[in-house]
Amino acid sequence: MKVNILPTFLAAHKWKPEEEISVIKEAIALLTALREHKLPEGVELCTTYMTNTQAGYCVWKACSKETIEKVLLEQTPTLEKGIEIIPVIQSYPPTLEYILALYQRLVQAASE
Secondary structure (H helix, E strand, O other): OOOOOOOEEEEEEEOOHHHHHHHHHHHHHHHHHHHOOOOOOOOEEEEEEEOOOOEEEEEEEOOOHHHHHHHHHHHOHHHHHHEEEEEEOOOOOOOHHHHHHHHHHHHHHHHO
């Protein structure tokens, strides 16, 4: 049985107050492209979170960080300088990816 697990990424976005309207318009375009299946195959937006201080956080699944960067730079050019993409592993509730990472660390620690 083959299990296909796409890596998970947290994208942190920050922008200036004067960029707010542009960022909202770009977010609408990105979400519309997502709804219309116009993003690259295998790119999945899992969740989004917003703050009231010109910041947002999105959890993505994709084959690589570069894939997410490309999508975001094409869809949200206003955020180009304010995007940080971080590879993450969901720890709660535990996922297969998390369990495997724990086992790998245990084996590594036992080998030292």
